[in-house]
Amino acid sequence: MSTPLLEVRNLKTHFISRTSRVRAVDGVDFSVERGKVLGIVGESGSGKSMTSLSIMRLVPGPQGQIVDGEILLDGKNLLKLTEREMTNIRGNQIGMIFQEPMTALNPVLKIGEQIGEVLTRHRGMNKAEAKKHAVELLKNVGFPRAEQIVNEYPHQLSGGMRQRAMIAMAMACQPTLLIADEPTTALDVTIQAQVLDLMRELKNRTGTAIILITHDLGVIAEMADDMVVMYGGQVVESGSADSVFEEPLHPYTRALLESIPVIDEERERLTAIPGTVPSAANFPEGCRFADRCSLVESSCREKMPELRELRKGHSVRCTLAV
Amino acid sequence: MSVAERQMDANHTPQSDILLELTGVKKYFPITGGVLRRTIGAVKAVDDISFTLRKGETLGLVGESGCGKSTTGRVIMKILDPTAGTIRFDGRDITKLSGRALREMRQDFQMVFQDPYSSLNPRMSVGALVAEPLIVNKKGTREQIRDEVERLLQVVGLSPEARLRFPHEFSGGQRQRIAIARALALKPKLIVADEAVSALDVSIQAQILNLLADLRKEFGLSYVFISHNLAVVKHVSDRVGVMYLGRMVELADKAKLYSQPLHPYTQALLSAAPEPKRNVTRDRIVLAGDVPSPANPPSGCAFHTRCPKVMDVCKSQRPELTAYGDGQLVACHLYA
Numbered sequence: 001m002s003t004p005l006l007e008v009r010n011l012k013t014h015f016i017s018r019t020s021r022v023r024a025v026d027g028v029d030f031s032v033e034r035g036k037v038l039g040i041v042g043e044s045g046s047g048k049s050m051t052s053l054s055i056m057r058l059v060p061g062p063q064g065q066i067v068d069g070e071i072l073l074d075g076k077n078l079l080k081l082t083e084r085e086m087t088n089i090r091g092n093q094i095g096m097i098f099q100e101p102m103t104a105l106n107p108v109l110k111i112g113e114q115i116g117e118v119l120t121r122h123r124g125m126n127k128a129e130a131k132k133h134a135v136e137l138l139k140n141v142g143f144p145r146a147e148q149i150v151n152e153y154p155h156q157l158s159g160g161m162r163q164r165a166m167i168a169m170a171m172a173c174q175p176t177l178l179i180a181d182e183p184t185t186a187l188d189v190t191i192q193a194q195v196l197d198l199m200r201e202l203k204n205r206t207g208t209a210i211i212l213i214t215h216d217l218g219v220i221a222e223m224a225d226d227m228v229v230m231y232g233g234q235v236v237e238s239g240s241a242d243s244v245f246e247e248p249l250h251p252y253t254r255a256l257l258e259s260i261p262v263i264d265e266e267r268e269r270l271t272a273i274p275g276t277v278p279s280a281a282n283f284p285e286g287c288r289f290a291d292r293c294s295l296v297e298s299s300c301r302e303k304m305p306e307l308r309e310l311r312k313g314h315s316v317r318c319t320l321a322v
Numbered sequence: 323m324s325v326a327e328r329q330m331d332a333n334h335t336p337q338s339d340i341l342l343e344l345t346g347v348k349k350y351f352p353i354t355g356g357v358l359r360r361t362i363g364a365v366k367a368v369d370d371i372s373f374t375l376r377k378g379e380t381l382g383l384v385g386e387s388g389c390g391k392s393t394t395g396r397v398i399m400k401i402l403d404p405t406a407g408t409i410r411f412d413g414r415d416i417t418k419l420s421g422r423a424l425r426e427m428r429q430d431f432q433m434v435f436q437d438p439y440s441s442l443n444p445r446m447s448v449g450a451l452v453a454e455p456l457i458v459n460k461k462g463t464r465e466q467i468r469d470e471v472e473r474l475l476q477v478v479g480l481s482p483e484a485r486l487r488f489p490h491e492f493s494g495g496q497r498q499r500i501a502i503a504r505a506l507a508l509k510p511k512l513i514v515a516d517e518a519v520s521a522l523d524v525s526i527q528a529q530i531l532n533l534l535a536d537l538r539k540e541f542g543l544s545y546v547f548i549s550h551n552l553a554v555v556k557h558v559s560d561r562v563g564v565m566y567l568g569r570m571v572e573l574a575d576k577a578k579l580y581s582q583p584l585h586p587y588t589q590a591l592l593s594a595a596p597e598p599k600r601n602v603t604r605d606r607i608v609l610a611g612d613v614p615s616p617a618n619p620p621s622g623c624a625f626h627t628r629c630p631k632v633m634d635v636c637k638s639q640r641p642e643l644t645a646y647g648d649g650q651l652v653a654c655h656l657y658a
């Protein structure tokens with residue numbers, strides 16, 4: 001087996017101030033295979049965005065700090081690179097798209113200019129070539145009027161169009177890894193379907209691996225080859241999406257799957273998970289899900305459960321799981 | 323829609339069982355322009371909608387952003403005056419109601435919004451927030467009101483001590499419970515819930531959906547439940563209306579609507595909703611293009627610019643919402 005494209009090992013990203021330490025990411029391990037989609041699912045505050053910003057080394061400082069771990073891209077530890085080397089990686093090897101495209105798009109630059117800039121900077125094209133290629137890229141993400149769109153400003157586009165423009169921009173430098181943080185959360189379902197289709201198609205055509213972050217298990221089921229479930233800054237379950245959906249091993253994963261209404265089934269009453277997500281500034285000892293877990297035993301609160309591989313390639317952080 | 327069809331829509335319900343009835347309701351927002359700020363057009367946020375809601379029933383409204391769901395909700399609540407059409411509540415025409423008569427009527431319908439953060443005044447304690455509607459409407463002595471507040475907090479699953487704390491000390495789900503307690507204070511008959519669980523994490527969403535179901539059973543409440551989430555709407559509703567660009571394109575019992583959608587838009591919506599299951603092979607209908615602007619909706623059938631089954635007649639003639647088969651209402655020339 002070849003080495004994975006990306007390996008994240010024991011990543012810890014904390015926000016440290018004089019009075020508190022927020023453990024946003026607290027010992028996260030996973031890997032992304034070449035050309036595959038890794039889905040990361042979790043509730044808000046579980047550390048998904050901070051994980052992806054850590055990989056990009058864009059954690060908001062000075063409070064936010066990567067305090068431990070390794071992030072290996074093709075075997076190279078990104079945490080050891082100089083800022084300059086990292087800038088180069090961000091442009092060329094890793095692309096990123098966000099939930100709100102307006103945060104990534106420059107409002108005063110035309111769409112064509114923004115994509116063109118990436119192409120001149122990272123792929124050494126001249127201005128004319130870049131503009132021509134930008135039209136090409138916009139066509140690839142499904143813009144019928146690409147020739148006109150290059151001359152328009154972000155605010156002239158709808159939410160779905162902006163998201164597609166951002167994907168075009170992220171794909172401009174032909175990254176080997178695309179990180180997509182809630183790329184469809186702000187979109188309508190029919191537009192979400194367009195964007196997901198597009199991402200799948202780009203992956204098949206270019207072989208780009210994708211980290212797809214979402215709180216929507218439906219999107220994961222549809223898109224992911226492998227998946228990671230996060231809770232309280234940690235991975236509580238990981239494995240192939242087939243295996244996790246087939247046999248969810250962590251009580252939290254199981255509860256999540258039972259708590260959502262599903263169109264295909266009639267569910268008399270939803271199985272709600274009592275309580276709320278613990279605060280990252282104040283995690284309990286031991287298992288972080290203990291206060292909400294229906295199976296909790298006293299041993300769960302004594303020691304933090306390890307992430308154990310219980311089935312081939314399928315791991316779970318629960319003392320009682322067998 | 324004819325009166326006869328409206329009756330069919332409510333499955334031959336006698337008038338006395340109908341809580342809410344909208345007939346031909348429109349809400350246009352003027353677009354002004356030029357130096358004189360003259361009206362140069364209109365956003366047709368809601369464009370001729372009719373439906374009935376039975377007592378104790380939950381009607382779901384689904385559709386994509388901007389299709390007019392919230393505007394419909396706000397027209398029902400009389401927060402907005404309709405441009406045309408009538409609204410009857412509990413047998414009474416409330417379209418023109420204002421002043422004191424409206425304030426009295428208002429006790430019977432309440433709204434719960436998406437964002438529990440902005441809908442609660444951060445400077446008021448939880449107790450004061452829940453008590454406010456009771457005080458304004460003079461519902462008892464101070465002691466009675468305090469007891470009632472404690473009872474309401476318990477009904478929504480909060481401890482009575484919560485009344486001493488402030489909204490920012492609560493999580494999103496708990497704040498939504500506070501908003502619901504407040505909405506329940508005047509013992510309404512109807513609650514319009516506009517994306518009431520959309521901002522919540524899934525594990526919390528289930529708590530609130532279960533709470534809404536319990537309250538419905540306990541107090542015989544009726545809901546108009548607005549959401550863009552098809553699975554959530556299916557879970558809570560008895561009947562479901564699908565909106566597109568200010569119009570109702572399909573309205574039916576949920577079992578029928580979800581198992582046998584008639585309108586091409588409903589079919590596309592359902593096929594696009596991702597389900598948390600592996601290996602479901604579905605024929606996804608991916609619609610091209612974006613939703614057109616309601617300021618300038620397409621002629622004829624407003625869906626014709628994206629419809630995979632569009633015909634010539636669709637471009638010029640607007641299809642009416644009519645009964646097809648055993649009472650499923652659909653606005654599409656395919657079923658004419």
Ligand SMILES: Nc1ncnc2c1ncn2[C@@H]1O[C@H](COP(=O)(O)OP(=O)(O)OP(=O)(O)O)[C@@H](O)[C@H]1O
Nearest residue numbers: 351365367386387388389390391392393394550616
């Ligand atoms: N006060 C207003 N003035 C002008 N236009 C308005 C106003 N309120 C709503 N609109 C427009 O009316 C249309 C319907 O809006 P509405 O808020 O009812 O949509 P919605 O279905 O609730 O959408 P969402 O799912 O995004 O909440 C939109 O085009 C909106 O921009």
Ligand SMILES: Nc1ncnc2c1ncn2[C@@H]1O[C@H](COP(=O)(O)OP(=O)(O)O)[C@@H](O)[C@H]1O
Nearest residue numbers: 015022024043044045046047048049050051280
């Ligand atoms: N700038 C910040 N300062 C302090 N804490 C933060 C900051 N940004 C995020 N956090 C905290 O880090 C945790 C994880 O956040 P995030 O990765 O954004 O979660 P997710 O993307 O899963 O919703 C949360 O508890 C959040 O409150």
Ligand code: SF4
Nearest residue numbers: 287290293300318319
């Ligand atoms: S370790 Fe214990 S509390 Fe934690 S998930 Fe497993 S059973 Fe539940």
Ligand code: SF4
Nearest residue numbers: 623626629636654655
């Ligand atoms: S009326 Fe025509 S365009 Fe409209 S939904 Fe029916 S077939 Fe499609």
Ligand SMILES: [Mg+2]
Nearest residue numbers: 048049050181
């Ligand atoms: Mg996030």
Ligand SMILES: [Mg+2]
Nearest residue numbers: 391392393516
């Ligand atoms: Mg709305």
